[in-house]
Amino acid sequence: CLVLLPAASLLQLMDVRQVCCEFLQSQLHPTNCLGIRAFADVHTCTQLLDQSHAYAEQHFTEVVQGEEFLGLSLQQVCSLISSDKLTVSTEEKVFEAMISWIKHDKPARLEYMPKLMEHVRLPLLSRDYLVQIVEEEALIKNNNTCKDFLIEAMKYHLLPADQRHLIKTDRTRPRTPISIPKVMIVVGGQAPKAIRSVECYDFQEDRWYQVADLPSRRCRAGVVSMAGRVYAVGGFNSSLRERTVDVYDGVRDQWSAVASMQERRSTLGAAVLGTHTYIHSYTHTKGLYSFEAYNYKTNEWMYVASMNTRRSSVGVGVVDGKLYAVGGYDGASRQCLSTVEEYDPVADQWCYVADMSTRRSGAGVGVLKGQLYAAGGHDGPLVRKSVEVYDPQTNTWRLVCDMNMCRRNAGICAINGLLYVIGGDDGSCNLSSVEFYNPATDKWSLIPTNMSNGRSYAGVAVIDKPL
Numbered sequence: 013c014l015v016l017l018p019a020a021s022l023l024q025l026m027d028v029r030q031v032c033c034e035f036l037q038s039q040l041h042p043t044n045c046l047g048i049r050a051f052a053d054v055h056t057c058t059q060l061l062d063q064s065h066a067y068a069e070q071h072f073t074e075v076v077q078g079e080e081f082l083g084l085s086l087q088q089v090c091s092l093i094s095s096d097k098l099t100v101s102t103e104e105k106v107f108e109a110m111i112s113w114i115k116h117d118k119p120a121r122l123e124y125m126p127k128l129m130e131h132v133r134l135p136l137l138s139r140d141y142l143v144q145i146v147e148e149e150a151l152i153k154n155n156n157t158c159k160d161f162l163i164e165a166m167k168y169h170l171l172p173a174d175q176r177h178l179i180k181t182d183r184t185r186p187r188t189p190i191s192i193p194k195v196m197i198v199v200g201g202q203a204p205k206a207i208r209s210v211e212c213y214d215f216q217e218d219r220w221y222q223v224a225d226l227p228s229r230r231c232r233a234g235v236v237s238m239a240g241r242v243y244a245v246g247g248f249n250s251s252l253r254e255r256t257v258d259v260y261d262g263v264r265d266q267w268s269a270v271a272s273m274q275e276r277r278s279t280l281g282a283a284v285l286g287t288h289t290y291i292h293s294y295t296h297t298k299g300l301y302s303f304e305a306y307n308y309k310t311n312e313w314m315y316v317a318s319m320n321t322r323r324s325s326v327g328v329g330v331v332d333g334k335l336y337a338v339g340g341y342d343g344a345s346r347q348c349l350s351t352v353e354e355y356d357p358v359a360d361q362w363c364y365v366a367d368m369s370t371r372r373s374g375a376g377v378g379v380l381k382g383q384l385y386a387a388g389g390h391d392g393p394l395v396r397k398s399v400e401v402y403d404p405q406t407n408t409w410r411l412v413c414d415m416n417m418c419r420r421n422a423g424i425c426a427i428n429g430l431l432y433v434i435g436g437d438d439g440s441c442n443l444s445s446v447e448f449y450n451p452a453t454d455k456w457s458l459i460p461t462n463m464s465n466g467r468s469y470a471g472v473a474v475i476d477k478p479l
Contacts, residue, residue, distance in 0.1 A: 042074035134165035201470030234282025235471020281328030327377025376424035423472030442466030
């Protein structure tokens with residue numbers, strides 16, 4: 013198409029030109045959308061230009077990891093990061109992308125710092141990030157105009173919330189991305205042995221569909237979504253614990269391998285922490301209280317501080333830059349746990365917070381509106397349907413409405429203000445049902461359509477619906 017489209021334009025073969033544009037649109041991917049956008053611009057394919065630009069905005073977090081982004085001109089970078097429609101979980105992503113672009117060719121690009129910082133919405137960053145990251149960045153420290161932008165952001169945070177509207181610049185305006193429909197992806201699991209099957213739930217259409225199988229059987233893995241991809245970490249293949257990590261690309265519907273962990277780990281917890289740069293997973297492999305972190309930019313694993321209590325079947329969630337390890341099972345004392353620990357990545361240390369009201373191993377742990385939920389789980393043979401929620405501000409747990417079914421080893425995820433609990437087992441059989449919690453009504457409801465088969469110990473994540 014890259015050869016055919018210019019020829020079709022030259023010969024006024026408009027049907028051929030249209031087919032080429034439609035084909036290129038179907039091939040849009042975070043690794044090529046900027047190149048397709050440039051190609052469309054040169055050949056005045058207006059619709060393809062608009063579509064590829066919108067795609068780059070919607071997949072900004074993944075796009076900035078690629079070589080195409082680092083090769084953009086100043087004007088092209090400004091056009092992208094100034095957009096109100098940019099889809100970013102936090103403004104940190106925009107700041108980090110801008111710094112990466114400058115450092116890619118620092119001698120030539122250093123002078124562009126003020127021009128780029130004009131489009132980074134620093135007031136929308138947290139105070140901690142402004143002080144710990146932005147203020148400490150040498151590129152900011154050495155430029156007076158950039159320091160002025162930082163001072164503006166600091167002033168914004170010093171004002172009471174009801175007076176912040178008095179600072180009116182483009183940088184204080186929240187971005188308003190066009191939301192991309194989401195799907196829920198359920199990875200592997202036990203049914204009754206480890207399986208390769210992966211299926212997705214389309215919220216809009218209330219339907220399940222199969223996607224590419226895992227490269228090998230995997231249950232009890234840690235599964236997270238990061239930078240637009242789904243990571244399946246460790247787990248059990250029905251005979252051995254795994255060190256391996258597989259990554260799913262939803263656009264291409266394919267899995268590939270990345271760096272393995274330092275240790276074999278199964279029945280572990282996993283979460284994306286802080287700037288979404290690291291995946292953390294836990295287990296008591298070989299009796300260790302060990303804890304590893306993965307940096308997807310460098311494709312490396314490293315050890316960080318160990319928990320105070322050894323835990324398998326632990327539930328994990330992140331609230332306000334802190335990571336929580338909830339309950340689990342201590343193989344040494346042969347006890348299910350009600351204790352909860354909080355990890356501070358800045359201090360690289362763990363501390364205990366308030367205990368849950370009851371012991372829970374294999375609980376589903378999810379985060380909704382800044383609060384941490386622990387759903388189900390078990391204490392010995394007793395499988396629970398009770399659910400409790402932790403408020404980090406008050407360091408207290410409170411019970412909410414019970415689930416419809418007793419569940420342990422279920423997957424869990426939050427989307428659109430609702431908390432979904434997927435599959436698991438009730439102590440006698442694997443479940444194919446999914447239910448969701450609405451905090452506004454304090455009520456659990458089953459979704460109309462079950463998964464194709466019952467599965468426990470599956471990993472769950474939410475991803476953008478592929479085109």
